[in-house]
Amino acid sequence: MLWKSASLRRALAIVLCTSAVIGCEPPPSEPDVGDADLGTLQGGIRSASGTLGGKLVWAHFNNPPAYSGRDYTITDELKRLINEVPAGGTIRGAIHSLSIDGVADALLAAQNTRGVTVYLVLDGKNAPSTDPAVNTIRQVANTRFCTNSSGGGGCISTTSASNMHTKMFTFSATKDPNGVLRPYVSWFGSANLTYTSGTDAFNNTLTVYDAVTLYDGLNANHSDMWNRRHYAGNDYYDSASGRGYYLTNPADAYASPEAAGQTDTIVTRLNDVTPDGNCRVRIGMAFVTTGRPELLAQIKRMKAGGCAVWMVVSGNSTDGIDMSQSVYNELLDAGVAIHRRDKVHDKFFLVYGKYGSSYAYRVYSGSQNWSQDALSENEELFVKMAPETGSVHPMYDAYYTHFNDAYNGGVTCTRSNYPCR
Numbered sequence: 001m002l003w004k005s006a007s008l009r010r011a012l013a014i015v016l017c018t019s020a021v022i023g024c025e026p027p028p029s030e031p032d033v034g035d036a037d038l039g040t041l042q043g044g045i046r047s048a049s050g051t052l053g054g055k056l057v058w059a060h061f062n063n064p065p066a067y068s069g070r071d072y073t074i075t076d077e078l079k080r081l082i083n084e085v086p087a088g089g090t091i092r093g094a095i096h097s098l099s100i101d102g103v104a105d106a107l108l109a110a111q112n113t114r115g116v117t118v119y120l121v122l123d124g125k126n127a128p129s130t131d132p133a134v135n136t137i138r139q140v141a142n143t144r145f146c147t148n149s150s151g152g153g154g155c156i157s158t159t160s161a162s163n164m165h166t167k168m169f170t171f172s173a174t175k176d177p178n179g180v181l182r183p184y185v186s187w188f189g190s191a192n193l194t195y196t197s198g199t200d201a202f203n204n205t206l207t208v209y210d211a212v213t214l215y216d217g218l219n220a221n222h223s224d225m226w227n228r229r230h231y232a233g234n235d236y237y238d239s240a241s242g243r244g245y246y247l248t249n250p251a252d253a254y255a256s257p258e259a260a261g262q263t264d265t266i267v268t269r270l271n272d273v274t275p276d277g278n279c280r281v282r283i284g285m286a287f288v289t290t291g292r293p294e295l296l297a298q299i300k301r302m303k304a305g306g307c308a309v310w311m312v313v314s315g316n317s318t319d320g321i322d323m324s325q326s327v328y329n330e331l332l333d334a335g336v337a338i339h340r341r342d343k344v345h346d347k348f349f350l351v352y353g354k355y356g357s358s359y360a361y362r363v364y365s366g367s368q369n370w371s372q373d374a375l376s377e378n379e380e381l382f383v384k385m386a387p388e389t390g391s392v393h394p395m396y397d398a399y400y401t402h403f404n405d406a407y408n409g410g411v412t413c414t415r416s417n418y419p420c421r
Contacts, residue, residue, distance in 0.1 A: 044405055046073045047177070048398030053250030053386040056209040058177060059363075059395060061402045062191065062202060064343060065409065070199050074191045075100055077177075081187060081207065082106040084175035087114040092222045094166040094379070095122045095137075096367075098129075099194040104136035111140055121146055121225045123164040124153035133193075144226060155225035156236050156379055157257050164225065165378040166255075167191060167205075167367050170218050176209055184215035188253075188381055189365055190286075190347045201314075201345035202284070202406045204399070206365055206385070208251060217246025218381075221255045225379060234376060235259035250386035256368065260376040264294040266349070269364060269384050271298060273353040275305025280353070282403045283311040284346035287322035291372025296327055300334045307353065309336045312407040314344035320419025332415055339410030340420040346406070350399045360387035361396035 044066030049058045062071040079102050085091055091110060098104065110116035118140050124147035126134055137143055146155035146164045154162030171185040189205030192198045208214055221244065224236070237244035237258035244255035254265040273279065281302055303309045311331070315321035321328065321340040331338060349364040366382040368374040388396055413420035 045401040048394050050394035055211045055250045058207045059398045060205050063405045074205050079106045081174050085116050090117045090172040092119045093169045096165050097192045097194050098133050099131050101133045103193050104133040159377050163378045166381045182209040184212040186214050197345050201343040203345050213248035233259040252384045254382045256380035257376045265382050267294045267298045275302045275307045277306040279307035281307050281309045282350040284348045286314050286345045288370040290324045303334045311338045315340040316342050317421050320421045338413040339407050341406045341410035360389050361393040362387045
């Protein structure tokens with residue numbers, strides 16, 4: 001049986017590595033591409049915690065098929081974070097889209113019943129909404145709907161196609177899931193505060209506790225959105241000045257937009273990895289366009305260098321996968337394994353690989369889709385988490401399981417079955 005042979009290979013790899021030279025990391029528990037159990041419903045990981053850079057980090061996941069099509073895990077955790085902010089505290093939030101009443105109710109109650117100061121920025125497309133959740137948010141005193149002179153919904157961006165696509169909250173203090181009050185808390189990820197692209201889709205979020213440098217960096221980004229600071233050529237991200245560039249512990253954060261034709265904020269993070277035969281890359285993505293040629297080239301370089309690469313991308317049985325055919329063909333020709341799965345809204349990269357002279361496990365997450373808009377038109381957040389090393393790597397393992405929750409129930413994509421219905 002395939003699973004038995006895979007288990008034996010993993011056990012052998014660990015024994016060989018244990019007896020090898022110092023610095024060898026055993027490969028993670030990896031299924032062969034052929035081991036995927038298509039059609040089997042995964043149990044659905046909901047949360048995990050670990051320590052990165054000495055800081056407590058929690059990950060939360062939505063896996064709707066495991067919970068009758070609607071998973072409130074992420075929404076419930078965000079409401080809990082809001083509800084546990086002490087009187088006199090401060091909450092800052094960036095909301096791309098909103099229709100879930102409970103989150104809006106919690107934010108208004110924080111303001112009205114506990115005297116919490118709440119600052120919210122929302123994509124301008126929410127402004128004309130009559131949804132009850134949006135009506136509730138209008139009662140939060142410090143709420144701004146972002147629009148620009150070109151008609152876009154961005155706060156910083158000035159293009160007509162722009163979106164405030166960031167999903168982020170910071171809390172001056174709140175309790176962790178174990179009930180411990182902690183300061184300087186940051187929450188970010190892929191989930192919108194709606195049913196369609198929130199509770200009803202595969203999503204992930206990360207919450208980092210007692211990390212003041214990350215908290216300050218994300219607040220600086222929020223302040224720029226709140227004050228609608230614009231930059232020539234949409235060139236907000238600038239590593240030289242530190243604008244949109246926050247090197248912190250236990251995560252580095254990179255905020256879009258960046259002027260077209262400069263760097264790719266994802267590529268310049270992934271190229272830290274030296275590809276080899278032990279390298280593993282998993283990508284969970286809502287959609288893939290032709291607008292990120294450098295990212296396509298980077299994934300192909302990693303595959304050519306020896307990395308095993310798997311992708312799960314959203315789509316449905318009627319329209320097929322949400323991926324441009326030219327990119328689809330190039331990735332498959334390079335040897336990347338792709339599955340199409342309904343209602344994937346994730347935007348993450350999961351890597352086991354060689355960083356410098358040693359191997360590490362790393363999660364990259366945030367709001368960026370594989371698109372040009374995400375790089376140079378929208379407000380977005382891409383976050384590189386601190387690495388995990390050694391035999392214990394709970395964040396990597398959690399994302400590994402979440403990836404497989406989507407991938408293993410998906411449709412295998414091939415050159416001949418595009419659009420992979």
